[in-house]
Amino acid sequence: MPGPRIHVDPASFDPWKIQAVTHALSDHPLLQIDALVELGRRQQERKLVRTHSAAATAGTSFADAPLLHPNARDAVTTLADIEKANAWMSLLNVQADPIYRRLIDEVLDEVRPIVDRRDPGMCYRAGWIFVSSPRTVTPFHLDHEHNFILQIRGRKRLYTWDPFDRVVVSERAQELFHDQHSRELVVWDEAWRPRARAFDLAPGLGGYMPSTTPHLVENGDGPSITMSFTYYTDATRQRELLYRGNAALRRLGLEPRPVGSSPGHDRVKHTVLAGYTSARNAIRRVLGRTIRENSQPYAPA
Numbered sequence: 001m002p003g004p005r006i007h008v009d010p011a012s013f014d015p016w017k018i019q020a021v022t023h024a025l026s027d028h029p030l031l032q033i034d035a036l037v038e039l040g041r042r043q044q045e046r047k048l049v050r051t052h053s054a055a056a057t058a059g060t061s062f063a064d065a066p067l068l069h070p071n072a073r074d075a076v077t078t079l080a081d082i083e084k085a086n087a088w089m090s091l092l093n094v095q096a097d098p099i100y101r102r103l104i105d106e107v108l109d110e111v112r113p114i115v116d117r118r119d120p121g122m123c124y125r126a127g128w129i130f131v132s133s134p135r136t137v138t139p140f141h142l143d144h145e146h147n148f149i150l151q152i153r154g155r156k157r158l159y160t161w162d163p164f165d166r167v168v169v170s171e172r173a174q175e176l177f178h179d180q181h182s183r184e185l186v187v188w189d190e191a192w193r194p195r196a197r198a199f200d201l202a203p204g205l206g207g208y209m210p211s212t213t214p215h216l217v218e219n220g221d222g223p224s225i226t227m228s229f230t231y232y233t234d235a236t237r238q239r240e241l242l243y244r245g246n247a248a249l250r251r252l253g254l255e256p257r258p259v260g261s262s263p264g265h266d267r268v269k270h271t272v273l274a275g276y277t278s279a280r281n282a283i284r285r286v287l288g289r290t291i292r293e294n295s296q297p298y299a300p301a
């Protein structure tokens with residue numbers, strides 16, 4: 001049986017600290033360009049492709065980049081010619097594809113015992129494959145999931161900022177992101193760059209980014225393939241609920257205590273919010289309404 005594909009030091013793994021990892025996935029047949037062209041064809045049919053041109057910069061709105069800087073070519077054409085395509089492409093939620101879901105399960109099942117010891121409740125598994133032309137940029141942004149990001153081919157510089165750095169991303173910006181999934185207040189400033197921890201990624205290297213780690217990626221001079229394995233845990237779901245609770249308090253005109261400033265206060269608040277949420281969901285179920293679910297085994301595509 002092969003060893004684990006992601007190498008994480010169990011002694012130093014901290015779910016809320018950015019850290020370097022190494023991996024053994026660079027030669028995996030499913031992550032070579034021919035296989036990704038075929039996956040791109042399937043993901044295009046599922047409408048699970050996000051793409052923009054090489055014109056996007058660090059400060060481009062992450063949400064609007066595909067509209068502001070469109071890549072006119074389809075997934076197959078772009079992927080097959082990625083060296084010259086002048087494009088950034090992400091195959092989204094590849095757990096929607098049965099073949100790639102198996103890969104995600106294999107890789108995350110291996111790493112799960114290390115994660116679980118400090119951060120139980122892994123769920124909402126997902127995979128994201130980034131294929132990008134030389135010198136393309138992934139604009140500054142953050143995501144909800146914990147993320148093992150692994151470099152498969154080519155080189156890139158990954159800039160990361162501590163998820164608790166409230167100079168780079170304010171408490172209010174975190175709150176809006178958790179409550180509305182809006183990155184409107186997550187705004188790039190060149191002054192953030194010296195505060196970053198940068199990783200020079202090459203095949204076999206990667207990083208672990210906790211939920212809501214601000215990041216920015218700049219490609220090297222060649223084409224690049226990167227894959228992210230992501231998930232939620234009990235702690236990320238609790239944190240999201242606390243921020244949503246704070247957003248609700250703010251709508252009532254109150255100034256809520258920042259999440260994390262008082263663990264005791266957070267515990268009480270979480271108990272109240274969890275009780276309120278399950279009562280509200282029970283009512284919505286009776287009324288046949290949709291429920292915001294974030295504890296499924298896989299993220300819905």
Ligand SMILES: [Fe+2]
Nearest residue numbers: 141142143215
């Ligand atoms: Fe991201």
